[in-house]
Ligand SMILES: Nc1ncnc2c1ncn2[C@@H]1O[C@H](COP(=O)(O)OP(=O)(O)OP(=O)(O)O)[C@@H](O)[C@H]1O
């Protein structure tokens with residue numbers, strides 16, 4: 297079922313067109329990632345969905361109805377969450393829970409549950425001012441979940457974390473996605489590939505590509521040949537661009553990735569070339585373009 | 598419990614934790630007590646430090662109790678106002694700056710509840726500080742100089758509190774529309790000063806001004822009678838307060854709260 301639909305959403309800040317009329321929808325129960333480089337308009341889009349920022353034009357429907365105040369249905373973790381540093385973690389959650397219309401008892405109970413879940417039980421009585429960045433991020437996640445929102449919106453939930461913290465938050469998200477629809481932005485493509493069902497790729501205020509992760513990968517996937525040399529082989533790499541079966545050559549130092557139109561014949565000819573010229577290679581691998589390749593293509597286009 | 602109550606309790610808790618509930622009343626007590634004490638000891642102080650030539654006979658007219666309290670209120674009008682504005686300047690702007698206002702408003706909280714809980718918090722600390730300080734002042738005045746009827750103290754205190762409420766409401770307004778704490782304080786003080794000055798210069802045409810509350814306070818203190826123009830000033834002040842609060846809420850709604 298369609299949970300949320302954005303139609304022709306536009307946001308202008310003075311002369312900057314941050315979001316240029318985007319259309320997309322989110323299915324209930326899915327985990328959707330919003331990808332895009334810095335300044336693509338991810339945060340602006342998420343803020344509009346959360347109700348904290350009024351769109352310049354366009355509309356947002358929630359469960360098929362024009363949205364008025366979505367805040368009750370949405371849990372939001374901002375890119376840079378802020379807290380009352382003089383409160384303890386537990387106090388803050390109970391406070392936020394009551395603001396989300398839980399009564400005192402429910403708020404206490406739910407706070408304990410969530411503190412447990414995000415691994416802050418031992419720190420619950422400490423002042424938030426003394427929390428580390430990772431702890432604040434986890435507290436931010438807990439406050440977003442406190443009123444059991446229908447849609448959880450997370451703005452770059454893992455960008456500021458170390459690999460361990462990232463792992464923890466991703467695991468939590470994987471758990472949460474069993475019960476709640478999630479929309480999260482990230483520029484860590486690996487994370488998107490790992491846990492999302494659907495992806496939206498934004499670039500310069502527009503949605504460039506959208507769809508389920510599987511179908512997008514399917515549609516844009518290309519066979520690719522990766523060769524690693526012991527020393528530079530730029531001359532040869534330049535020369536192969538003239539073969540009709542080669543569609544793209546990317547060189548990065550001693551490595552090259554070559555997109556082929558005809559993998560079967562192409563790899564034979566190239567391999568033969570390498571042997572004939574006695575080029576010193578370390579690795580010769582056939583693989584598929586990744587989300588990262590796709591992302592780079594969209595962003596550079 | 599309504600969201601307003603939750604927010605108001607948070608305001609109270611915050612002022613307890615950062616000791617505002619301690620030091621603001623203490624300052625009001627000190628400012629209030631200093632005046633009767635110094636009036637009482639003035640002859641002796643002059644005697645000790647004055648360096649007056651031998652044999653000078655000093656005829657200090659002893660002020661009446663009401664006069665001493667008038668002085669106290671005029672000190673509250675300067676230093677008290679300054680303290681209140683400085684302590685209230687960040688009430689909204691600091692929370693917007695840190696982003697925590699966004700964390701609150703992302704929950705289904707009415708914008709009016711947020712602003713009105715801030716307002717109630719400011720009123721609480723203002724009224725408590727004024728009341729405690731003024732009563733302490735009255736006590737020392739009675740002890741050292743002359744007893745003033747408590748009734749007059751009460752009436753004058755209530756009328757004076759209307760002026761202070763006006764001042765903190767103005768602070769809340771500027772704190773909502775501007776971001777830098779310093780500029781909030783500066784603009785508020787400037788506006789308060791301008792209103793007071795214009796009111797005292799153009800007295801005849803400014804009978805409706807909230808700043809006349811300080812004059813009405815003096816009147817009640819000295820004579821026990823209320824000037825007939827009080828009602829007009831009272832009504833316009835309330836009307837202005839309502840307009841300021843409504844505009845604060847509306848402006849707050851339009852602000853971008855998460856950076
Ligand atoms: N309050 C604002 N005033 C003016 N311009 C803004 C404002 N907020 C965002 N912008 C502009 O809108 C564009 C999109 O910004 P946005 O924060 O949505 O990007 P983003 O995709 O979240 O980037 P990042 O990955 O860096 O977080 C940028 O060009 C930014 O400069």
Ligand SMILES: [Mg+2]
Nearest residue numbers: 338339340375
């Ligand atoms: Mg962003």
